[in-house]
Amino acid sequence: MNAPAAFPESKMPLLLGVLFAIGLVAPYAVYPTFLMKILCYALFACAFNLLLGFVGLLSFGHAAFLGTAGYVCGMVVRDIGLTPELGILAGTVAAGLLGWLFGWLAIKRTGIYFAMITLALAQMVFFLCVQIKETGGEDGLQGVPRGHLLGVIDLSDNIAMYYLVYAIFCCGFFVIYRTIHSPFGQILKAIRENEPRAISLGYDVTKFKLIAFTISAALAGTAGATKTLVFQLASLTDVHWHASGEVVLMTLLGGLGTILGPIVGAATIVSLQTQLADSVGSWVTVIMGVIFVLCVLAFRRGMVGELQSLIKRSGVN
Amino acid sequence: MSDVILETRGLTKEFKGFTAVADVNLKVERGSIHALIGPNGAGKTTVFNLVTKFLPPTAGSIHFNGQDITHEPPALTARRGFIRSFQISATFPHLTVLENVRIGLQRKLGTEFHFWKSAKTLNRLNDEAMALLEAVDLGSFAATMTSEMPYGRKRALEIATTLALEPEMMLLDEPTQGMGHEDIERVVELIRKVSANRTILMVEHNLSVVAHLCHRITVLTRGSVLAEGSYEEVSKNPQVLEAYVGSDNMNDAHH
The missing domain is CATH 3.40.50.300 (P-loop containing nucleotide triphosphate hydrolases)
Incomplete structure (x- = not known):
């Protein structure tokens, strides 16, 4: 796996501050629904990157967490009538539990076997969602109301909804950022760098991997649940393995193991899909494939990763 | 006997x-x-x-x-x-030399699972880590990225990390x-x-x-x-x- 470039840590708070401000004013310049879609996928990709970029675990089943949380959130909000924040919480917890189970089953294996087990488990979830009637099969869960936040703020207003999504994204991003920059994250990096050595220093690596997997799954769930509220729909698309593949693409394109890479990757992919869907129709998939191949062949560090190494080489930081 | x-x-x-x-x-x-x-x-x-x-x-x-x-x-x-080393030098290449030793020291803080704490809480181990690095003549390399060190020095670092566990x-x-x-x-x-x-x-x-x-x-x-x-x-x-x-x-x- 490609080694992530060192980050100019001193510039990080400034950069994050600027980006945060941009996020605050963005809905007045760009269509909010489009932005919300980007934020949901960005959180999904950040959660995925926590595993692949910082522990070195390639999960090929993250769609299961995105999708399951979406369905759970849709059900409790539409059918039970819970408020949206409880819906998101329910989705997150469900995805976390499912992640713990997946992790527990898959983590004993490494490399390609780990990826295959996660894929197989995710496919089981997909077929479950196709079969059981609670998920609405091919139709999905339609007409999920956005409701009122805490029973007060009306979320059918797109701007209000945007700020909720933005707040959720920022919280999720902070959890990931903190996890990476914590005593726990330090051991995760050690495991990524040299697992046998981490074991020989007395660290129970399976436990570390399982906790990281559960955090990653739960946050992927947060993204999925939020997305359901935004589009008022939970569908099979989100549990399909395409979604698992897309998140790999977003992370690699943006920059594996970088803090901001997955956000850039998600924004790029979602923008391209939206733009291209109008002009080239189903050729989107082919174009995505070409981008993926180019990225893996020529820009292995991803957009942010390449930029970082460029800055590092020119000695700007 | x-x-x-x-x-x-x-x-x-x-x-x-x-x-x-x-x-x-x-x-x-x-x-x-x-x-x-x-x-x-x-x-x-x-x-x-x-x-x-x-x-x-x-x-x-x-x-x-x-x-x-x-x-x-x-x-x-x-x-x-009861700590082992490996045939191929066992370091964490993309952490600094100091961070490598800290991985060894970190366990005794008992915070290795605390993902909500800042990594800055580990700085209190720095003095101890420096002392270990000095003991193996690596004091001047503390901030170096481990992958950039010569092979012999990596082995010394490995020993310092092992010693961290007493x-x-x-x-x-x-x-x-x-x-x-x-x-x-x-x-x-x-x-x-x-x-x-x-x-x-x-x-x-x-x-x-x-x-x-x-x-x-x-x-x-x-x-x-x-x-x-x-x-x-x-x-x-x-x-x-x-x-x-x-x-x-x-x-x-x-x-």
């Missing part, structure tokens, strides 16, 4: 019909530097992997400080103060492998220094290092113990000389 820290009884490992280690009974005395030597493929590294629990044995048992540790997970064995016993897998003369001397001195109040078991190819450093030597061939004793005893053993046929290694080492 003197104090035994590590003992194996009838230790055997078979890989699909091939016996890599056969009925090895090893006793390592507390406070000694014990060498495991033998020609290539003699099973030295397999013995290492077995006693440190990285491989499960087919038969036999392992006792550390009188306790049977045969079936416990490797991380738990490590927490007993191990009762260290296992070194070919600590001087692939090194030039100067590096070898530095590492030998280092091992001698850290062996105070510790037990060391090492696999080593360089017989001159073994002759100068080790108190007791076990010679393995084809997975079994061929001879055991001091360097003088072992180097006069005709069977051992035969195992090393074609090479006058054993005699060369005397200078």
Whole structure:
């Protein structure tokens, strides 16, 4: 796996501050629904990157967490009538539990076997969602109301909804950022760098991997649940393995193991899909494939990763 | 009988019909530097992997400080103060030299699972980490990215990280492998220094290092113990000389 470039840590708070401000004013310049879609996928990709970029675990089943949380959130909000924040919480917890189970089953294996087990488990979830009637099969869960936040703020207003999504994204991003920059994250990096050595220093690596997997799954769930509220729909698309593949693409394109890479990757992919869907129709998939191949062949560090190494080489930081 | 820290009884490992280690009974005395030597493929590294629990044995048992540790997970064995190194230098390449040592120190803070805390809470370990780095002459490298260090220095870093755990016993897998003369001397001195109040078991190819450093030597061939004793005893053993046929290694080492 490609080694992530060192980050100019001193510039990080400034950069994050600027980006945060941009996020605050963005809905007045760009269509909010489009932005919300980007934020949901960005959180999904950040959660995925926590595993692949910082522990070195390639999960090929993250769609299961995105999708399951979406369905759970849709059900409790539409059918039970819970408020949206409880819906998101329910989705997150469900995805976390499912992640713990997946992790527990898959983590004993490494490399390609780990990826295959996660894929197989995710496919089981997909077929479950196709079969059981609670998920609405091919139709999905339609007409999920956005409701009122805490029973007060009306979320059918797109701007209000945007700020909720933005707040959720920022919280999720902070959890990931903190996890990476914590005593726990330090051991995760050690495991990524040299697992046998981490074991020989007395660290129970399976436990570390399982906790990281559960955090990653739960946050992927947060993204999925939020997305359901935004589009008022939970569908099979989100549990399909395409979604698992897309998140790999977003992370690699943006920059594996970088803090901001997955956000850039998600924004790029979602923008391209939206733009291209109008002009080239189903050729989107082919174009995505070409981008993926180019990225893996020529820009292995991803957009942010390449930029970082460029800055590092020119000695700007 | 003197104090035994590590003992194996009838230790055997078979890989699909091939016996890599056969009925090895090893006793390592507390406070000694014990060498495991033998020609290539003699099973030295397999013995290492077995006693440190990285491989499960087919038969036999392992006792550390009188306790049977045969079936416990490797991380738990490590927490007993029984720490191994690896043939290929075992560092964390994309962490700085200081961070490498801190990984070793971190466990005693008991915050290794605290993902909600800032990594800055680890800075209180910096003084201790620096002291360990100074002890192996790496003080000036503290901020260096480990991947950028020369090979000999990485081995020194590895030893510093191991020392961070205050191990009762260290296992070194070919600590001087692939090194030039100067590096070898530095590492030998280092091992001698850290062996105070510790037990060391090492696999080593360089017989001159073994002759100068080790108190007791076990010679393995084809997975079994061929001879055991001091360097003088072992180097006069005709069977051992035969195992090393074609090479006058054993005699060369005397200078």
